[in-house]
Amino acid sequence: MTVARPFKIPESVLVVIHTPALDVLLIERADRPGYWQSVTGSLATRDEPLEATCAREVQEETGIDIADVLRRGGRLADWGLSNVYEIYPVWRHRYAPGITHNTEHVFGLTVPEGTPVRLNPREHLAWRWLPWREAADACFSPSNAEAILQLPRFAPHVEPSTAQRP
Numbered sequence: 001m002t003v004a005r006p007f008k009i010p011e012s013v014l015v016v017i018h019t020p021a022l023d024v025l026l027i028e029r030a031d032r033p034g035y036w037q038s039v040t041g042s043l044a045t046r047d048e049p050l051e052a053t054c055a056r057e058v059q060e061e062t063g064i065d066i067a068d069v070l071r072r073g074g075r076l077a078d079w080g081l082s083n084v085y086e087i088y089p090v091w092r093h094r095y096a097p098g099i100t101h102n103t104e105h106v107f108g109l110t111v112p113e114g115t116p117v118r119l120n121p122r123e124h125l126a127w128r129w130l131p132w133r134e135a136a137d138a139c140f141s142p143s144n145a146e147a148i149l150q151l152p153r154f155a156p157h158v159e160p161s162t163a164q165r166p
Contacts, residue, residue: 007099008094008095009042009044010087010095011104012041012042012043012102012103012105013040013041013050013054013057013105013106014039014040014083014107014147015038015040015054015057015109016107016108016109016147017038017039017058017062017109017111018108018111018132018151018155019110019112019115020112020156022132023130023131023132023135024038024131024135024136025038025117026129026135026138026139027039027062027124028125028127029123029125030122030123036138036139037140038139038147039058039062040057041053041056041057041060041061042102044056051076051078054076054107054109055067058109061119062119063116063119063120064111069111069112069115072112073112074109074110075108075110075156076108076109077109077154077156078105079150081105081147081150082103082104083104083143083146084103084104085104085142087099087100087102104143108155110155132148132152133149135148136148
């Protein structure tokens with residue numbers, strides 16, 4: 001007997017994981033090789049706090065434990081940005097019939113240099129750290145690219161010369 005998976009909730013988080021030097025972690029989707037992105041994921045329940053969604057998705061996709069990162073001086077920040085976008089047709093079957101748009105809440109996670117990454121191979125094939133401008137250029141998602149371009153505005157302890165936009 002096959003158990004039907006519940007439909008995804010059309011509300012999600014986008015977590016831009018970065019170092020203090022503004023190198024950004026990108027992960028390559030297993031279901032779409034060549035599609036690089038930041039950590040993303042839908043709320044598990046409608047009342048799940050956004051920070052809990054961030055912690056769960058970051059742990060599931062990268063093996064990074066946000067609680068451990070915070071103990072080591074990292075920072076999770078709600079950037080107060082939300083994007084409403086049309087769900088790509090290839091992924092619409094994951095949502096209830098008639099759902100065509102998703103609301104994505106943007107967060108930044110500052111991690112110490114050298115933070116280890118352990119991918120879930122069912123979800124992602126590879127990872128890489130890139131300088132923020134290169135990371136934005138490498139993203140397949142326009143909202144993800146735009147979020148990364150906002151990184152100097154929201155990242156703590158940014159040197160003025162580093163923070164200039166392209």
